Amino acid sequence: MISVTEEEVAIDPADYAQAKINKSLSSKDKIGLLREMLRIRRFEQVSLKLYNQGVMAGFLHLYIGQEAVAVGTISIMGDNDHVITAYRDHGHALAVGMGMNECMAEQLGKATGCSRGKGGSMHFFDPDKNFWGGHGIVGGQTPLGLGLAYGLKYKGLKGSCFCYMGDGAVNQGAYHESLNIAALWKLPVVYVIENNKYSMGTTIDRSSAMRNCLAERADGYGIVWDIANGEDLYEVRAKAQNALERAHKHSLPTVLEIDTYRYYGHSVSDANAKKYRSPEEIERHKAHHDPIHLWQKRLVDEGVMTDEEIEKLDESIKNEVNAAAQFALDSEFPAPETIFEDVYWEVDNNTAAGSTGRHFFGD
Amino acid sequence: MPQITYRKAINDALAEEIIRDENVVIIGEEVARYNGAYKVTEGLWERFGDKRVVDTPISEAGFIGMGVGASMLGIRPVMELMFWSFAYVAWDQIINNAGQVRYMSGGRIHCPIVIRGPANGGTGVGATHSHTPENFIANTPGLKVVCPATAYDAKGLMKAAIRDNDPVCVMENTLLYGETWEVPDEEYVIPLGVADIKREGTDISFIAHGRAVITALKAAEILAAEHGIQAEVLDLRSIRPLDEEAILRTVAKTHRVVLVDENKPFCGVSAQIAAMIQEQAFDDLDAPVQRVCSLDAPAIYSPALEKIQLPTPERVVYKALQIL
Ligand SMILES: Cc1ncc(C[n+]2csc(CCOP(=O)(O)OP(=O)(O)O)c2C)c(N)n1
Ligand SMILES: [Mg+2]
Numbered sequence: 001m002i003s004v005t006e007e008e009v010a011i012d013p014a015d016y017a018q019a020k021i022n023k024s025l026s027s028k029d030k031i032g033l034l035r036e037m038l039r040i041r042r043f044e045q046v047s048l049k050l051y052n053q054g055v056m057a058g059f060l061h062l063y064i065g066q067e068a069v070a071v072g073t074i075s076i077m078g079d080n081d082h083v084i085t086a087y088r089d090h091g092h093a094l095a096v097g098m099g100m101n102e103c104m105a106e107q108l109g110k111a112t113g114c115s116r117g118k119g120g121s122m123h124f125f126d127p128d129k130n131f132w133g134g135h136g137i138v139g140g141q142t143p144l145g146l147g148l149a150y151g152l153k154y155k156g157l158k159g160s161c162f163c164y165m166g167d168g169a170v171n172q173g174a175y176h177e178s179l180n181i182a183a184l185w186k187l188p189v190v191y192v193i194e195n196n197k198y199s200m201g202t203t204i205d206r207s208s209a210m211r212n213c214l215a216e217r218a219d220g221y222g223i224v225w226d227i228a229n230g231e232d233l234y235e236v237r238a239k240a241q242n243a244l245e246r247a248h249k250h251s252l253p254t255v256l257e258i259d260t261y262r263y264y265g266h267s268v269s270d271a272n273a274k275k276y277r278s279p280e281e282i283e284r285h286k287a288h289h290d291p292i293h294l295w296q297k298r299l300v301d302e303g304v305m306t307d308e309e310i311e312k313l314d315e316s317i318k319n320e321v322n323a324a325a326q327f328a329l330d331s332e333f334p335a336p337e338t339i340f341e342d343v344y345w346e347v348d349n350n351t352a353a354g355s356t357g358r359h360f361f362g363d
Numbered sequence: 364m365p366q367i368t369y370r371k372a373i374n375d376a377l378a379e380e381i382i383r384d385e386n387v388v389i390i391g392e393e394v395a396r397y398n399g400a401y402k403v404t405e406g407l408w409e410r411f412g413d414k415r416v417v418d419t420p421i422s423e424a425g426f427i428g429m430g431v432g433a434s435m436l437g438i439r440p441v442m443e444l445m446f447w448s449f450a451y452v453a454w455d456q457i458i459n460n461a462g463q464v465r466y467m468s469g470g471r472i473h474c475p476i477v478i479r480g481p482a483n484g485g486t487g488v489g490a491t492h493s494h495t496p497e498n499f500i501a502n503t504p505g506l507k508v509v510c511p512a513t514a515y516d517a518k519g520l521m522k523a524a525i526r527d528n529d530p531v532c533v534m535e536n537t538l539l540y541g542e543t544w545e546v547p548d549e550e551y552v553i554p555l556g557v558a559d560i561k562r563e564g565t566d567i568s569f570i571a572h573g574r575a576v577i578t579a580l581k582a583a584e585i586l587a588a589e590h591g592i593q594a595e596v597l598d599l600r601s602i603r604p605l606d607e608e609a610i611l612r613t614v615a616k617t618h619r620v621v622l623v624d625e626n627k628p629f630c631g632v633s634a635q636i637a638a639m640i641q642e643q644a645f646d647d648l649d650a651p652v653q654r655v656c657s658l659d660a661p662a663i664y665s666p667a668l669e670k671i672q673l674p675t676p677e678r679v680v681y682k683a684l685q686i687l
Contacts, residue, residue, distance in 0.1 A: 057487020057666040109487075109665030120489045120664030136491040137449065138421045171420035172452065199421060201397035207420040272397055333667035339660045361629040363654040 019238035021076055027304045031313070033075060033233060034299060037067040037292045038314055040091045042321045043100060047090070047107060047121075050325060051268050056107050060121050063091035065263040068291030069194050070095040072236030073162055073258075076244055077130075080152060080159025084132040084145045086166060087122035088194075088262075096131045098124065100324035110331035117334045118342060138199075139165065139172025142191070146178040149189035153251055160188045160247035162240075168199020168207055170214050179255070183221040188247030190240070193257040194230070200266040201276040215257035223253050230260035231289045233298075261285045364545040372514035372546050373403050373479075373535065376521035377441060379550070381407070381415050384439060387525060390417045390430060391443030391480075400445045401481065401540055423449050427478065428456035431530070434476040435464070439525060447482035447534055448494040461530040462505040477524045479533035482510075483574060483625065484662045485673050486537055493662035497572070498631050500532045501603040507555060508532040509601045512576035514544035516600055519553030527555060536574045556604030560613070564595030567683055568613040570636060571623040572599040575674055579623045582679035592687060602632055610636065611644050618649040621682050623674050628656040650686035655679050 016022060025033075044062045051060045063070070070091035074083060085092045093103055098114060106113030107121045114124050115134075124134040132148060135141040145163025152159040169175060170193060182189050193214050199207055208214060215225035224246060228239040236258060243254035263282060265273025274282075299305040305313075346354030367375070380387045393400050395408035395418040408416040419426040423444065430440035444450050450457060461474050484493035500508040507529055511517035517535065524531035561576055562583050569579035576598040583594035597613045599606065614620055620640060624633035637652045655674045663669055 057669070058492075058664065059488060109667060115664075117665035117668070118490075118661075118663050120487065123489055123491075123664070136489060137452065139452070140491075168421045171422045171425075173422065173424045174452070200393050200400070202393065202418060202420075206418065276397065334663075334665055336668060336671060339658055339663055339668055339672060343660050360659045361627075362659070363624075363628045363633075363656040 016232060016234035016238040019234065019241065021237050021241040022234045030299055030302075030304050033071055034292070034295055034305070034310070035313060035317065036071045036075070036095055037295065038317050039100070039320070040067045040070070040094050041292060042314075042317050043090060043094060043103070043324070046321045046325050047104070048264075048268060050108070055329065056121065057109065058120055058122070059087070060107070060268040061088040061266065062262065062264040062268070063088055065285065065290070066194060066196060066230065066260045067091055068233045068236050068295070069192070069230050069258050069260050072233045073192060073240040076237055076241050077162070080157045081244065082130040082132060082148045082152070082159065082161040083164070084141045084148060084161065085134065085164035086138065086141055086169065087134070087136045088166070089122065089124050089134040092164060093124040093126065093131060093134070096126065096129045098126045098129060098131065100320060101327045104324040104328035105331045108328045108331070109333060110328055111334040111338070112327070112331040116338065116342065139169045139174050141165065142169070142172065142175040142178045145191070146182055146187060146189050149182070149187040149247075149253075150185070153187060158248045160190055160244055162190045162192055164192045164194055166199055167193060167195040167197065167204055167214060168202065170217070171208060179218065179221045179223060179253070182253035183223050186251050187253055188251045189253045190243040190247060191253070191255045193255065194260055195257050196260050196262045198262070198266070198277065200270070201272050203276070213257055215255045218255040223255055225255040225257070227257045227259065230258040231291045231294055233291060233295050261289065364547050366543045367514055367546050368541055368543050369514040369517050369535070370401065370403050370540040372518035372544075373521055374405060374407070376518045376525075377404065378407060378410065380441075380522060380525045381411050386437060386439045387441060388415055388417065388438060389441050389443065390419060390426060392419055392421055392445050394418060394443050399443065401537055403535075403540065404443065423453040424456055427453035428460060430476050430478070431456055431461045431464070431474055434474040434530075435472050437475075439475050439477070441477040441479060441525060444478060444480035446492055447480050447496055448492045450478070450496060451494070457506070457532075458503055462503045465529070466505060473528050474530045475528045476530045477533060478530070479521070479524075480535060481537040481540075482534035483536040483538060484657065485669060487664060487666050487669060489664045490661035495534070495626050495657075497532075497534050497602050498626050501632060501635070502630075506530050506532060506603070507601070508534065508603050509555060510534045510573035511600060512539070512561075512573055512598050514542070515546050516553060516559070516598070518546055519551050520555065520600060522552045523555050526552070531555065534573065539574055539577075553600070555601045556606055557600065558606035558609035559598045559600055560595060561598045562594065562596040564593035564617065566592045566594060566617055567619040567621065567687060568595045568597060568617045569621050569623055569679065570597045570599065570610060570613070572602060572632065573625060575623040575625050578674050578676055579679060581676035582683065585676055585680050586683060590684070592683070594683065607639060607643070610640065614640055614644045615647045618647055619686050620648070621653045621655060621679060621686070623679055624654065624656045625673055626656060627659050628654060629659065631656055653682040653686055655682050
């Protein structure tokens, strides 16, 4: 069994605060991490409110409860580290630095949205921030993550691609094909399984065959794997750092399973959200395993922040989110002719190729 | 006659077929304990148990292919795709395996499988979730495809599909699941390949399938009320096999045709119908065949624009008036 390497075991598993990547954090950095998690939570809460007001279409998959996964892993990344995820994508988008305005506007289908109103909640993108989406088809992003890693290696860059996926997505064939290629060709991809215990209404034991955990399947491909407790930001960062270094130094893949929990239904329209799991289970997670509360407590214990300072930070974030909501509500819908834009690069760029032959068909 | 929803009509068809034939088994994501993502299979697991109603992992290639394999041995799996858009990860199983195995085996193997689920845009779920692949399926000899527009048709066609000895793809519509129509209590089956006149008319023919039939009916009402024009609405119901005679009959009657199709125009179902009409009924036509399809781009998310991307009654009326 290849789980963690010797060098990595040297960290006292009980105290990830002592890991190098965490010891180097300044007080300001630690507050920054709290800010990022709070921004996600408040963004999601306002999104839910807007959804319930009927100004959003389609699906809304909330990330509330899972914030430490995106923030912890993305906070260690550098210029050549890339991110791709599934439809539960708001947390990752904000964590890579996308603006709240463009994200909120996208959910409302406005022209000012990050995808000009074309993608919606499930399809945020910002390649300038190394964020490659936002993908609606379960598991569809897993070969793309592999491809980003391939591209990095091809270009001779020391980087990685963190490809996020759910505990249900691990049963898509494309993921297994990707694992094999990643191992065979030594590609710097990190598959982060955000194990929130459910794929829609299906518990893991009803969807996945495994020995002990989902990440352990990587053994079959000779890929190093690990599991992390997603309520502990220090642990997420420490373990993600191991994966990142493995990608940077050795161009090797990792499967990192992170235990986490979603407080809301699969999507906002999940009518069964409280049927396939007990309200007590949800309450227990909120009360004892909330990544944001636990981090706040840590910051207070470490003397980094006081409760009052946390309160103030939270207030400023709430203001930021409310302003973003107003921005989105005030923004215009895209013009009808934009339906035909962004389909072909050659057409949009008025090239010879784009004007040779007919590209679009009327009725 | 009782009024029931499109959803309930399919649910009844599944229940009746489970009872009628011990080889019928419902398989798909969240179909059992969760009652189906769109509640089409509601109550079936409770009534019929684990053997007949089976939840799967999110492994469409695996479980659709499994259904094809089981059907070769005489099982009659009714596979639910939560969205037909997810069929694309199982395309090899549907097209190459279900679609070709009878031919490749010289007729020694057949696949009595049904693959069903919603295939429509218009719900704000974006390009990857809004596909209407009936034209792709119809382009594959070996496969059959039906697109019911009403609860009555959904029930009758579903039963025919389950009893059919070839692979049948049933494309439903999430926007129709909650709509109600009259459906008799008595058992009935609608054969595949029989179109249905949903509205009699003399001046022009609207030919459509799936939810586009509803759009065409609305357009016909507008034409009657505002212009005194009587449009006939022909619902194809089944795309392959196709009721060519019904198409030719309505063309011979009205001499003018608007095809209404939620497919994209290029190589969509309506392109085939248009070609067929000019080949076989050229002399009956008093005007060129017109089409109203989805606007030719991926499905846009923005709720404001998605509405106009799909065929609307207004666009149908506009096209009709151009040839009247
Ligand atoms: C190929 C495909 N099949 C099914 C779906 C419908 N679907 C969307 S999310 C989901 C559950 C995924 O669960 P998991 O991977 O655990 O991620 P989580 O939602 O918990 O973040 C399903 C079945 C889909 N989008 N794509
Ligand atoms: Mg999950």
